[in-house]
Amino acid sequence: MGRSDEELVEACQAGEVSAFDILVARWEDRIRGAAFRFLGSEEEARDVAQEAFLKAYRALDGFKREARFSSWLYQIATNLCRDRLRRRKTRATVSLEALEETGPVMVETRPDAHERLLERDLAQAVRRAIHALPEEQREVVILKEYQELTFLEIAQALDVPVSTVKTRLYRGLGQLRLRLEREGIHGAAPLPAPAP
Amino acid sequence: MDCERVGDEGLRDGMMDVLYGEADAAVRARVEEHLAGCPACREEMARLRALRRDLGAWRVPVARPAFTPRGVVLPRWLAAAALLLLGFGATLGVAGYVSLRRALVAQEARAGELERQHREAVRALAATRDSRPVTVDSAALLASLDARVDERLRANESRQSERLERRLVDWEERAEAQRRVDMARVAASLSYLDGRHGQQLARTNELMGYVLEASQKR
Numbered sequence: 001m002g003r004s005d006e007e008l009v010e011a012c013q014a015g016e017v018s019a020f021d022i023l024v025a026r027w028e029d030r031i032r033g034a035a036f037r038f039l040g041s042e043e044e045a046r047d048v049a050q051e052a053f054l055k056a057y058r059a060l061d062g063f064k065r066e067a068r069f070s071s072w073l074y075q076i077a078t079n080l081c082r083d084r085l086r087r088r089k090t091r092a093t094v095s096l097e098a099l100e101e102t103g104p105v106m107v108e109t110r111p112d113a114h115e116r117l118l119e120r121d122l123a124q125a126v127r128r129a130i131h132a133l134p135e136e137q138r139e140v141v142i143l144k145e146y147q148e149l150t151f152l153e154i155a156q157a158l159d160v161p162v163s164t165v166k167t168r169l170y171r172g173l174g175q176l177r178l179r180l181e182r183e184g185i186h187g188a189a190p191l192p193a194p195a196p
Numbered sequence: 197m198d199c200e201r202v203g204d205e206g207l208r209d210g211m212m213d214v215l216y217g218e219a220d221a222a223v224r225a226r227v228e229e230h231l232a233g234c235p236a237c238r239e240e241m242a243r244l245r246a247l248r249r250d251l252g253a254w255r256v257p258v259a260r261p262a263f264t265p266r267g268v269v270l271p272r273w274l275a276a277a278a279l280l281l282l283g284f285g286a287t288l289g290v291a292g293y294v295s296l297r298r299a300l301v302a303q304e305a306r307a308g309e310l311e312r313q314h315r316e317a318v319r320a321l322a323a324t325r326d327s328r329p330v331t332v333d334s335a336a337l338l339a340s341l342d343a344r345v346d347e348r349l350r351a352n353e354s355r356q357s358e359r360l361e362r363r364l365v366d367w368e369e370r371a372e373a374q375r376r377v378d379m380a381r382v383a384a385s386l387s388y389l390d391g392r393h394g395q396q397l398a399r400t401n402e403l404m405g406y407v408l409e410a411s412q413k414r
Contacts, residue, residue, distance in 0.1 A: 033256040041409040042257055119253050144216065145251050151218060163205065166212045177247050185250060 002087035005069040012060055022054050027070060030147060031077050032155070033194065037142045038081035040131065052077040074149065078139060078157060085135070129179040134175060137172030140165055199236040211237070215244055 002022070003011070011019035031052055036045035055076050056063075065074060130138055143154045144165075155162040201207050213219035219227065231238045359371040 025275070036256050037254075120255040122250060123255065126251055130251075130254070141251075145248065146254075146256075150213075151216075163209060166209045170208055170212055173244055173247060176251070178241060180247070180250060 006028075006065065009018065009060065009063060009069050012057075013063075017043065020053075020057055023069070027073055029051070030071060034074065034142060034147050035077055035081055037130070037146055038078070038139070039084060044084060048077055050078045051080055055080075068153060068154040071149070071153045074147070074153070074157040078143075082135070125180060125183045125185050128174075129176050129183070132179060133172055133175055137168050140168040141172040141176070144169055175191065199234050199240075201237075203236075207237075211241060211244075215248070216240065332396070 003019075005023060005026070008019040032045050032049040034049035035052075036042060039045055039048065050190070052073060056073055060168050063069070067075075093150055132142060133141065139158060140154060143149045144151070145159065149157065151162050151165050154165045158165070207227070207230060210219060213223050214227045231241060233401045
């Protein structure tokens, strides 16, 4: 069993620089994934992940054990993504849609091409719906649904109460359902109610 | 048909916990109890679960290795061919290197042999020179040198005298030509003067004749 994040942070604070490499290897993909979902650009997601680890490394001495290392890292990455989105708005450059249209859409590989196509359409619709959410709801949905953080971790990462996280998530899911239904996605149809 | 507890935040948070598997036993029991008696919330939960399945369709691209060119994927046969070519090239390279190395060694051996032969030849020449002392006949050498100097001096004198003679002849010819030209000029001048004098004399005679004739008339 490897060392926990907190043990690695302690080792790094004690001068064991290689411990940070383990943290990077452990969290890089997830941070990059979150950044990609926030920004819609693979290039920018890579940059954000790199920048987030650099910031974390520089601020490691000031890291306190009040929150988990992963929450702290997500907080840094989320703030970096917010900055980028804000800059993008002021510059009015490329839209998220246009950015992601150029990149590959990864869907589960299945032998049935028709199903693949349907799933790709669904993925595009989901992406559009999530990017159309207000920033607060979008962050919570992405961190919960795709990064699989606990409510407490999300609360620490976003520096808000846990109940606020749940409220934003509930509202976000409701918005998503409406948007997907409007796009003709019927997967969100109700399942048969379980027998009482 | 709406739930009568639609504004109950505690129930809503509990539903979120159950939906994402974070509910403890007490919360789970409370939510399930409510769902059992509330078709609206049961439907809501079912919709949320279906929505979560749909949301799973959006995936993150796999990170590309830094050294892979973007969007370029080699077919397997091409990759195999490239590997084969690479192997063939490597074999050729090794074989070439070995043969080049051999040629270099042979060349070095040949150069060493040539150098050795050269040294031996030099040594042999030096030995021959040392064994035969050199004798020089200085008197004969001096005589030969004198003869060559005399011969050169004679040839030089002869060339000088010939050149002087040629110049003297040339000068004489020029002086004679000049003398002739001068004589011709003097003759021409005298002739001219004679002519003038003759005319003058004739005119005087004529005048004298006129004078004589006039005096006689008188």
